[in-house]
Amino acid sequence: MGRAGGRGRGVRAAGERARPAARRARHRCRQTAVAYLFLAPSLAFFAVFLLLPLLFAVLLSLSRWAGFDLADIRPAGVDNFAALFARGSSFLTPVLTNTLLYALGTVALALTGAVLVAHCITRLRFQGFWRTLYFLPIVTTVVAVGNVWKYMYEPGGLVNGVLNALGLRSVAFLQDPATALPSVVVVQAWASLGSAILILTAGLKAVPHSYYEAAELDGAGPFTVFTRITLPLLRPSLLFVCVTQFITGLQSFALIIVMTGEGGPGDATNVAALEMYQRAFKYGDWGSASAAALVLFVLVLVITLAQLWLFRRKGADG
Amino acid sequence: MKRRRVLAGLAGAAASAAGCGAPGRGGGGRPGDPVVLTLLSHYATDPLKSALQRVVDEWNAAHDRVHVRTTAVRFQDLLTTLMVRQAAGQGADIIHPYSLWAGQLAQAGVVRPAPSGDAARIERGFARPAVRAASVRGRPLGYPTEVQSYALYYNKRLLRAAGLAGPPRTWRELEETAYRTARRDRHGNTLVQGFGLSRTDDSTVVNQTLALLASRGGSFLHPDGTHSALDSPAGRAVFALERRLIDRGASDPGIDLMKAFPAGRVAMAVSGAWWTGSLKQTMGRDYRDVGVAPVPGPAPGNRGTVTTGFLLGVNAKSGHQREAWEFLRWLNDEVVPAGPGAGRAAAVRATRMSVLQMSVGTMTGRTGDMRALLAAGGDQNLGPFVDALDYATPEPNGPRAQKAKALLRKNIEEMWTGRHPPDAAVRNAVRQIDQELSR
Numbered sequence: 003m004g005r006a007g008g009r010g011r012g013v014r015a016a017g018e019r020a021r022p023a024a025r026r027a028r029h030r031c032r033q034t035a036v037a038y039l040f041l042a043p044s045l046a047f048f049a050v051f052l053l054l055p056l057l058f059a060v061l062l063s064l065s066r067w068a069g070f071d072l073a074d075i076r077p078a079g080v081d082n083f084a085a086l087f088a089r090g091s092s093f094l095t096p097v098l099t100n101t102l103l104y105a106l107g108t109v110a111l112a113l114t115g116a117v118l119v120a121h122c123i124t125r126l127r128f129q130g131f132w133r134t135l136y137f138l139p140i141v142t143t144v145v146a147v148g149n150v151w152k153y154m155y156e157p158g159g160l161v162n163g164v165l166n167a168l169g170l171r172s173v174a175f176l177q178d179p180a181t182a183l184p185s186v187v188v189v190q191a192w193a194s195l196g197s198a199i200l201i202l203t204a205g206l207k208a209v210p211h212s213y214y215e216a217a218e219l220d221g222a223g224p225f226t227v228f229t230r231i232t233l234p235l236l237r238p239s240l241l242f243v244c245v246t247q248f249i250t251g252l253q254s255f256a257l258i259i260v261m262t263g264e265g266g267p268g269d270a271t272n273v274a275a276l277e278m279y280q281r282a283f284k285y286g287d288w289g290s291a292s293a294a295a296l297v298l299f300v301l302v303l304v305i306t307l308a309q310l311w312l313f314r315r316k317g318a319d320g
Numbered sequence: 321m322k323r324r325r326v327l328a329g330l331a332g333a334a335a336s337a338a339g340c341g342a343p344g345r346g347g348g349g350r351p352g353d354p355v356v357l358t359l360l361s362h363y364a365t366d367p368l369k370s371a372l373q374r375v376v377d378e379w380n381a382a383h384d385r386v387h388v389r390t391t392a393v394r395f396q397d398l399l400t401t402l403m404v405r406q407a408a409g410q411g412a413d414i415i416h417p418y419s420l421w422a423g424q425l426a427q428a429g430v431v432r433p434a435p436s437g438d439a440a441r442i443e444r445g446f447a448r449p450a451v452r453a454a455s456v457r458g459r460p461l462g463y464p465t466e467v468q469s470y471a472l473y474y475n476k477r478l479l480r481a482a483g484l485a486g487p488p489r490t491w492r493e494l495e496e497t498a499y500r501t502a503r504r505d506r507h508g509n510t511l512v513q514g515f516g517l518s519r520t521d522d523s524t525v526v527n528q529t530l531a532l533l534a535s536r537g538g539s540f541l542h543p544d545g546t547h548s549a550l551d552s553p554a555g556r557a558v559f560a561l562e563r564r565l566i567d568r569g570a571s572d573p574g575i576d577l578m579k580a581f582p583a584g585r586v587a588m589a590v591s592g593a594w595w596t597g598s599l600k601q602t603m604g605r606d607y608r609d610v611g612v613a614p615v616p617g618p619a620p621g622n623r624g625t626v627t628t629g630f631l632l633g634v635n636a637k638s639g640h641q642r643e644a645w646e647f648l649r650w651l652n653d654e655v656v657p658a659g660p661g662a663g664r665a666a667a668v669r670a671t672r673m674s675v676l677q678m679s680v681g682t683m684t685g686r687t688g689d690m691r692a693l694l695a696a697g698g699d700q701n702l703g704p705f706v707d708a709l710d711y712a713t714p715e716p717n718g719p720r721a722q723k724a725k726a727l728l729r730k731n732i733e734e735m736w737t738g739r740h741p742p743d744a745a746v747r748n749a750v751r752q753i754d755q756e757l758s759r
Contacts, residue, residue: 268737
């Protein structure tokens, strides 16, 4: 009995201990449910506008579809991917190589230009005016930018006019496959300079002035100050600009459509996003367009992760 | 079957979420309201837009039960608009596609063959190349409307200035005329192109090459449409001719032909009939310098060219098939007096579409109408185009025709820019096109 009573007391005690635990668990459960309830609208938004389209793209990449009737979707396995990389297909070369060169060229030019300009702007009066001036191409439509540059590049245009005035022969910038892609890269870099300058200027302003004073006391020259203080402390801003510009460069094709039409001459300025657009909306080949989109997605992901890893490693080493 | 149903279900859910509804048409409106047919075309600018609207207004005024509403986009946006609207269930009842897309649209179930009565009318009333351009697997999909055959435009003033009395009749004369009329400044900038080669659009790149190819007896695809016939003596000769013209400074693909010719900076160019109307409008009095001749062949009298066109068909998803075909018959098959707007040709009897097309400087595939309207005061420069309908080869319009054309265009441009020699460009084009057609 005593043992039984003791056991009963023990059970009661355990029950009393368990009750607050169960209450806590129930409370946690309720909190979680409420949290999910609050998250539901945004989760639903992501599911509807991100996850489902993504799943649809994956499904289409493994199918054949002309883009008209959903009942006409036919399974195709990995045929679309195989066709993209088949011998003689232009997707790997020149389309993907053009895409990489376009993105790389744009980032290299825009980043170098932006660092130099931002560095100079922070040393000038009327900084707001200069920032606005460099930001203007961002608020101008791509069509206007592309058309103006296209006329400038034409045989009788401004650029060739300058070359002719210097006694040089005209260059068919957008007609020669050797110069067409670099010519568009220059325009894309010029057009994206503004946002890069804005971010880098903010980054430069965040660098504590005491570092520069200490460097000056130590007798460091402007070049040393720039490479040893400014650039390392600007790394987060540089990383952001680099990643976003690269992603934009890999995905953009509007400027190319305006300046060279369908990625010509030949395939000289054809890039993955343009190829994807043409396959889907012009040739009604949604399967291969979706396969190309997934390949581009993987490429963007790998390059972005590589950039993050590289900058983090540099950060740890530095 | 089950797998397909699951796929379609998944796709349906995903596509609905992504904003694409299944195509379909609601009835809408109250009982007794007129049926409203929508018509999507590329007649987005004048004079085409007003010309089409005039006949549609005439129909609407005379018919209480069925009304037609036109919507138009630029030709460059037509295929994309057509596809996107169809996928979203917003396809127009009547569509006006380029005949090149006929196979693609038929395969996707957007257009079906015309009803037997209309098919018989089409086959009876139109020139053979026009019917073939508007047909898939031998069955017309709709009424051929605007028909383009290709001929040689030349600037009489520039030819006279080079001491030439008339247009070339052979390839050899074409080449000599091109070299004699071309001029450049000391910096190498082109002042006058002898023979206009241009990257402006598909028709300026590909159709002029295909017209030259046909004039030499060659063709782009084999008759069954399954593989390319470009790798032939004729194909290699056309590529070599274009390359020579560029190398020797008679052609400059960097120049916009559509602007340079009206400005008197191109001596000769191959283009479609529609250009006469456009040139007349842009050149004003200078249009009298423009002449048109058949595309030269290897020897005098050798003839051959290519023809393309548009067709007016009924959307397979339209809920008003009968009304739509009734309107198309009224527009394309009823013979009426040309009317006061046709000037000296007012008394000539022709279909409404023939009068419409002639009024904007282009033509239909009804050669009888065209000849009657031309004889009664039409632009005589259209004569060679009408004649060409007797011997022209229609542009292939299989399910992958647009892609095959794009591949040909890219290879022509690779050859023009010196990336590939002509023979290699021909081989490359054939390999890529055959691969595409085999999919």
